[in-house]
Amino acid sequence: MFKFKPPSIADFTDEKLVEAMINGNSKAFDELYTRYSDRMLYYFYRMLGNDRELAQDFLQDLFFKIIDQPHLFDLKRKFSTWIFSIAHNMCKNEYRSRDIRNIIEKVENTDNFSQEETTENDWPCQVDDIFDCLNEFDEMHRTAFLLKYREGLSIDEISTILDLPKGTIKSRLFYTRKKIKKKLRLKESVKNQFAHNID
């Protein structure tokens, strides 16, 4: 016999969840948080120079913003694009308000700390190499790179998030990729040279 089963909140799309959130459904917010907290934490951690505390603070601020102004979301758009554009603007403001050189120094310190932890957790070294190279770029290049290769977003979506033309995104990605490739090759050759000298 047919039994009516109310739709579970887990089956809702992100956009439907925001709609429910606007109507005051706190379970919808909980579901959105579950879906996005880890992704956004990773994004902030990598964008803000591997600073764990800062990433946590930014994560909290981001979701506070979403709770306070969910009506700013255009229900015809994708939620992921919206949340990443808020996150990107937060990072941009952070870069503007701080002295970038101080951050880079901090990054180097935290990088050393995280590398010690990584060895314990068996992190692949390649990722650290990529981020070492990536830290030399500005936040626009870094965001585009992370959104493309970590989040798997399309060029269209990245161009909406960064509010830049598609051509610019493509050229930035190409430039970043080229430079990282070059640096990784250089690193590899130095490593090989070093190993050869030891032999």
Place this chain on the structure above:
Amino acid sequence: MDNFEKHISNQLQNDELHFSADAAIHDRLMYHMQLKSSQTAVRKNHILPSLSFHFATKLLAWKLGIAAIVLFSFMGYKQFNQSTTTFHLSDTAQIINTIDTTNFLVKDSVLIY
């Protein structure tokens, strides 16, 4: 996507942080959300979800089936099957209103036989 792009993509997508979001953040956010939701007027309107369910395309086959059953059951209802229609009309054109005032008693008048 060339090999290098695939390699980078794999490396980044398999990369995981060695920590997760602080549980206290979640608690604070939920508290804030609950405060916010208590101020939402729309939340009190419970008719909207049921209405939207009725008009949504979800479970359309079931809804159409039920509507068809209701329709068929009303087709057998005899009051809806009126073959003849009777009109009741009245023509007042030829009616003359006459008032007989013979036995009317007017104040200050004397009745004489």
